[in-house]
Amino acid sequence: MVDPEVDVETGQDEEMIEVEATEEAANGDEPTGLEDIEPEVPERTTFLDYLRSPIVQLVLGTGANKEILSAHQALLTQSPFFTSAVTSLNDANRRIDLSSDDLHATASVLEFLYKGDYFPTLEAGNSLAYDPTVASPDDEGVALLRHARVYTLAQRFGLPTLAQMAHKKIHLTQSTAKGEIAYARFVYKETSPDDENIRKPVAAFWATRSHVLRHEAEKEFKRMCLEFPQFGFDVLSLVLDAQEKRSRREEVQSSGTASGRKRQRVSSAIVPPGVGLK
Incomplete structure (x- = not known):
């Protein structure tokens, strides 16, 4: 009996096809079933991306005091204020009017947007870099006012991180009684009455030190x-609150119990003898 012929070449071709199919699947040409669980990597905005964005000019001051600062649009639009402002710009006019804003405070805002800090910068150990432009003692409150102006602009431009930084620098700044009064005047003139974050520490500062500071700057106070x-x-309220707490502690220490002050009763005992209803 003659044995059946076997097509050896055909068998090898089938094996090669199977191997190639396996390799293609391994190389990602076919679905692996892992696509749904692979995390999406968000695109990172680089500093180069910021520098490639269009230039926007900020106009500060008027007349002879007019100054023009330039900044990249992508950096400015970290602020909701500037995000809204650039929507009205076109190729013929790429200027934003900030004529009523302080030049140096605005420059500090731009410095923060580019570098993440502004001069005087925060140093290790919760201190500020030395600033040779500030006199010592700082009776004019130059350093305090600088950070206060940055704080108010940060609030207006919608930059909470910058506002927190400026507020921290205020507490790290050394000043005098007259400098503190200059700072307090700016705060109560330029900030919202509801902004307790910056107003309350000012009142508390004077409430706890008024007995000393008042004599150092009595006229200014x-x-x-x-x-x-x-x-x-605000200062008087804090002084009275402190006095009331002190009185309660003294009452507790003297009597051993906490009791409220009783209002004097009105009785006939205080009516002069012989006086009555007719």
Whole structure:
């Protein structure tokens, strides 16, 4: 009996096809079933991307004091204020009017947007870099006012991280009684009455040190209270609150129990003898 012929070449071709199919699947040409669980990597905005964006000019001051600062649009639009402002710009006019804003404070805002900090920068150990432009003692409150102006602009431009940084630098700044009054005047003039984040520490500072600072800057303190009655009321309220707490502690220590002050009763005992209803 003759054995059947076997097509050896055909068998080898089938094996090669199977191997190639396996390799293609391994190389990702076919679905692996892992696509749904692979995380999506978000695109990272690089500093180069910022520098490639269009230039926007910021106009500050008027007349002879007019200054023009330039910045990249992609950096500016980290601020909601500038995001809204650039929508009205076109190729013929790429300027934003900031004529009523402080030049140096605006420059500090731009420095923060580019570098993540502004001068004087925060140093290790919660201190500020030395600033040779500030006199010592700082009776004019130059350093405090610098950070206060940055704080108000950060609030207006919608930059909470910058506002927190400026607020921290305020607390790290050394000043004098007169400098503190200059700072308090700016705060009560330029900030919202609801902004307790910056107003309350100012009132607390004067409430806890008024017995000393008032004599170092008595005229300035009096002028401040007359110009901003809310400042005087805030300071007085904190002084009275502290006095009330001190009185309660003294009562507890003397009696051993906490009791409220009782209001004197009105009785016939205080009516002069012989006086009555007719």
